[in-house]
Amino acid sequence: MKNFIFACFFGLTVGSAQADLKIFATVPEWGALAQEIGGGKVKLYTATTAFQDPHRIEAKPSLLAQARQANLVVAAGADLEIGWLPLVLRDSGNSGIQTGRPGYFEAANFVNRLEVPTTLDRAHGDVHAAGNPHTHLDPRNVLRVGEALTARMVELDAPNAAAYQAGYQAFAGKWQTAMARWEKEAAPLRGVPVLVHHSSFVYLSNWLGMKEVGMLEPKPGVEPSSGHLTSLLANQQTRPAKMVLRTAYNQDGPSQWIAGKASIPAVLLPYTVGGTAEAKDLFGLFDDSVQRLLKGLR
Amino acid sequence: MHKSFAMAALLAASCGAQAASDADLVAIRAQIDDMKKTYEQRIASLEKKLAEAEVQGKSAKPAAEVKAVPAMVAAAPAATGSARASGFNPEVSLILQGQYKNMKDVAERGITGFVPAGGHDHGDGAIEGINKRGFSVEHTELVLAANIDPYWRGQAILALANGEVEVEEAWFQSLAIGHGVGLKGGRMRSGIGYLNEQHPHMWDFADAPLMYRAMFGEHASYQQDGVQFKWLAPTPVFLEFGAEVGRGAGFPGTDRNKNGAGAGAIFAHIGGDVGASNAWRAGVSYLKTKASERGAHFEDINGAEALGAFTGDSATWLADFVWKWAPNGNPKYQNFKFQTEYFQRREKGDMTCSDDEGVGNACDPTANDSSVTSGYKTRQSGWYAQGVFKFTPEWRAGVRYEQLDSGTRDFGANAANLVVDSYRPKKASVMVDYSWSEFSRLRLQLAQDKSMLGITDHQLTLQYVMSLGAHGAHKF
Numbered sequence: 001m002k003n004f005i006f007a008c009f010f011g012l013t014v015g016s017a018q019a020d021l022k023i024f025a026t027v028p029e030w031g032a033l034a035q036e037i038g039g040g041k042v043k044l045y046t047a048t049t050a051f052q053d054p055h056r057i058e059a060k061p062s063l064l065a066q067a068r069q070a071n072l073v074v075a076a077g078a079d080l081e082i083g084w085l086p087l088v089l090r091d092s093g094n095s096g097i098q099t100g101r102p103g104y105f106e107a108a109n110f111v112n113r114l115e116v117p118t119t120l121d122r123a124h125g126d127v128h129a130a131g132n133p134h135t136h137l138d139p140r141n142v143l144r145v146g147e148a149l150t151a152r153m154v155e156l157d158a159p160n161a162a163a164y165q166a167g168y169q170a171f172a173g174k175w176q177t178a179m180a181r182w183e184k185e186a187a188p189l190r191g192v193p194v195l196v197h198h199s200s201f202v203y204l205s206n207w208l209g210m211k212e213v214g215m216l217e218p219k220p221g222v223e224p225s226s227g228h229l230t231s232l233l234a235n236q237q238t239r240p241a242k243m244v245l246r247t248a249y250n251q252d253g254p255s256q257w258i259a260g261k262a263s264i265p266a267v268l269l270p271y272t273v274g275g276t277a278e279a280k281d282l283f284g285l286f287d288d289s290v291q292r293l294l295k296g297l298r
Numbered sequence: 299m300h301k302s303f304a305m306a307a308l309l310a311a312s313c314g315a316q317a318a319s320d321a322d323l324v325a326i327r328a329q330i331d332d333m334k335k336t337y338e339q340r341i342a343s344l345e346k347k348l349a350e351a352e353v354q355g356k357s358a359k360p361a362a363e364v365k366a367v368p369a370m371v372a373a374a375p376a377a378t379g380s381a382r383a384s385g386f387n388p389e390v391s392l393i394l395q396g397q398y399k400n401m402k403d404v405a406e407r408g409i410t411g412f413v414p415a416g417g418h419d420h421g422d423g424a425i426e427g428i429n430k431r432g433f434s435v436e437h438t439e440l441v442l443a444a445n446i447d448p449y450w451r452g453q454a455i456l457a458l459a460n461g462e463v464e465v466e467e468a469w470f471q472s473l474a475i476g477h478g479v480g481l482k483g484g485r486m487r488s489g490i491g492y493l494n495e496q497h498p499h500m501w502d503f504a505d506a507p508l509m510y511r512a513m514f515g516e517h518a519s520y521q522q523d524g525v526q527f528k529w530l531a532p533t534p535v536f537l538e539f540g541a542e543v544g545r546g547a548g549f550p551g552t553d554r555n556k557n558g559a560g561a562g563a564i565f566a567h568i569g570g571d572v573g574a575s576n577a578w579r580a581g582v583s584y585l586k587t588k589a590s591e592r593g594a595h596f597e598d599i600n601g602a603e604a605l606g607a608f609t610g611d612s613a614t615w616l617a618d619f620v621w622k623w624a625p626n627g628n629p630k631y632q633n634f635k636f637q638t639e640y641f642q643r644r645e646k647g648d649m650t651c652s653d654d655e656g657v658g659n660a661c662d663p664t665a666n667d668s669s670v671t672s673g674y675k676t677r678q679s680g681w682y683a684q685g686v687f688k689f690t691p692e693w694r695a696g697v698r699y700e701q702l703d704s705g706t707r708d709f710g711a712n713a714a715n716l717v718v719d720s721y722r723p724k725k726a727s728v729m730v731d732y733s734w735s736e737f738s739r740l741r742l743q744l745a746q747d748k749s750m751l752g753i754t755d756h757q758l759t760l761q762y763v764m765s766l767g768a769h770g771a772h773k774f
Contacts, residue, residue, distance in 0.1 A: 051627070053630045057629075058577070058622070058629060058774055060569075061536030061569025061577065061579050062571040065531075065533065068532060082771070083772075084771050086771055087772075093478035095476035101448075122735075126736070223691045249628055
């Protein structure tokens with residue numbers, strides 16, 4: 001009986017043929033990038049949405065089922081998904097997407113990471129040993145990752161190499177133009193001091209030249225406490241921030257509280273594709289982020 | 299490097315000394331000096347490189363420094379940390395767990411109507427700590443895990459207690475088979491049920507459900523030495539099948555001196571999402587094992603202690619269901635988890651009733667080592683259901699209700715000698731816990747335990763669970 005069941009399973013596996021490059025993206029931003037490059041040649045599954053904290057996802061059955069069939073896992077890396085992705089990969093029974101295989105891609109490996117800690121101690125909160133993993137909010141990183149991702153997609157799916165390269169070229173061309181526009185539009189943001197909920201915007205601030213003068217979380221990953229918020233408010237006297245930034249998946253309470261007390265705007269940024277109605281794709285993400293920041297400044 | 303250089307020099311010198319003219323010696327010395335110089339240069343350049351690498355590592359790019367990066371620098375792959383040999387060390391994590399407990403002092407704590415695994419809290423293989431009141435440190439768990447090579451991953455979980463180290467799990471797992479196949483070998487917690495694979499630090503309550511204690515005794519988990527085969531179907535719905543064979547030494551089986559497998563298990567899981575906010579998993583499992591002279595204490599018709607040794611087949615069916623809800627699928631701030639399991643066990647064989655304490659019980663009235671063997675057939679069941687609500691990032695509260703049914707217990711001729719309890723043990727628990735971070739938790743639990751006939755035990759547990767180091771991901 002048992003043998004019979006297993007024979008049936010193997011029959012099923014052998015029978016299933018693969019068509020497109022099946023991509024499992026852990027986060028919306030890198031899923032959107034893979035879609036830009038791959039167009040109709042890829043079948044994309046995005047594991048999380050802009051309303052989910054990518055640090056705190058559970059290894060859900062649905063994720064295992066999707067990882068089982070993927071040819072390529074595109075992850076943010078730098079330990080962002082450490083709480084769930086390793087388990088999903090191992091339990092997927094998919095040898096092609098294991099760490100170290102071509103089917104496993106980490107965006108953070110192709111950019112210069114910021115905030116790489118010199119000492120590792122959980123007394124400093126939920127720090128990432130490899131540095132801040134929210135690398136996509138610097139559009140220059142998007143290009144770098146795009147180039148590497150294209151190479152990886154070409155490696156995995158050689159027959160569609162030309163399509164991927166053309167897809168990337170077209171995207172990169174539009175991206176360069178858009179980047180010049182964003183940098184011009186965002187010029188007034190240079191040097192503007194801001195508060196952030198979590199260290200999600202380090203790369204954005206770095207790119208636009210904004211100054212992060214405080215974080216609502218007392219330590220990364222630790223929820224804002226009233227004591228810490230009060231001390232941030234006290235800092236407003238000496239180093240006044242112009243606005244307070246949060247993502248769509250952060251709770252709005254702490255931002256609203258400090259914004260109200262300090263009479264500065266609380267700005268919700270899309271953070272990733274899908275975070276606001278306007279952030280439909282990567283272009284929309286940056287268009288909307290820049291617009292919302294400028295609006296906050298007024 | 300210095301050592302080998304010195305040896306080479308000695309060797310050269312000793313060989314040269316045999317037929318050495320002064321001129322030869324001079325030539326050799328010159329050669330040695332030359333070699334020395336080259337080596338020293340190499341060492342110096344290596345030292346310089348090392349120093350440079352260290353400086354680069356330290357300057358770990360604080361945000362302010364990188365601000366100067368021009369708009370379109372060439373794609374420079376970031377330095378992926380210094381690759382030291384210690385980087386290959388396994389991920390290590392340590393779980394600290396302890397509690398304060400208030401409960402009744404019950405001499406022989408067990409579950410009425412159910413054969414206890416390994417007896418009560420004294421004697422051989424007893425359930426350690428089941429009766430511990432006041433402050434106590436539960437066993438400390440040390441977890442070591444790493445990829446072994448591109449093909450295998452290994453993990454060991456050691457439980458440290460006073461004067462002993464117990465290997466709770468020690469297995470390797472396949473990484474490179476593909477086709478949805480997962481292979482695991484070694485000592486492992488079985489994939490049956492839902493809670494079975496979870497270690498105590500992952501539990502939502504301070505203790506395991508009665509059902510797991512009744513089924514598997516001491517660890518409230520079925521673990522065995524063997525192999526596990528799993529297969530995940532290539533379907534959009536999560537569909538997983540598994541089979542295990544192993545030694546089957548643990549309760550309800552016993553360690554038997556034999557070739558081949560002592561126990562076998564099969565299980566199937568199905569699961570998926572409902573919208574963005576809900577995820578679920580359901581499963582059925584079956585465990586088949588054998589016992590040989592599995593001893594348990596019974597009460598005879600006159601209230602004296604008797605030993606009953608069971609030899610026969612034990613088969614257990616399990617059904618489990620888990621539902622998790624989080625607004626928009628973001629469990630960080632709020633979530634709810636519902637979990638329930640049901641089991642049914644059938645045992646069939648013979649039981650030999652004897653008088654191991656020499657008290658002259660009904661099976662051996664004259665205390666002359668006689669015994670009574672008769673047929674033994676039971677069919678027992680139980681279930682629990684629990685819900686845990688996380689209402690802020692730090693606080694969670696939960697309720698659990700559980701009930702067992704001692705069911706039918708046919709002791710054959712021994713029914714005339716032993717008390718055959720018929721009872722429905724019940725327990726209700728409420729808990730509230732606080733987590734400073736993902737790594738630390740403090741829990742208060744109140745329970746009304748009616749698992750023993752005629753006793754209502756009100757229990758209070760204050761428990762801490764702390765995890766240090768590289769703490770791996772938890773299963774769904």
